[in-house]
Amino acid sequence: MTIRFLPPPLDRYDAAVEDAIASCNGDIHGAVKALILLNEVLESQIEELQAAMSGGETWARRTDQRYNN
Numbered sequence: 001m002t003i004r005f006l007p008p009p010l011d012r013y014d015a016a017v018e019d020a021i022a023s024c025n026g027d028i029h030g031a032v033k034a035l036i037l038l039n040e041v042l043e044s045q046i047e048e049l050q051a052a053m054s055g056g057e058t059w060a061r062r063t064d065q066r067y068n069n
Helices: 012-023 030-056 061-068
Strands: none
Touching: 012 061
C-alpha cells in the first residue's frame, strides 16, 4: 500500500510569486527587479493622484493632459 500526500494548496500570494517568477522565465532576480519597478510606478501614480486631488483636478483630466501633449 502506497500513501501519497498531496501538496498543500497555494495561497494567493504563493500563486502570485510563482506567476511573477514564471513570467521572468524562472529568473528570481529578474522577478524581484520587475516587482520593485512596478512598485515604483504605482507609488508614482499614487503621488500624482494625491496631487490631483489636493489641487481639485480629476484623474481623467490629468491623464488626458499627459497623453494629448
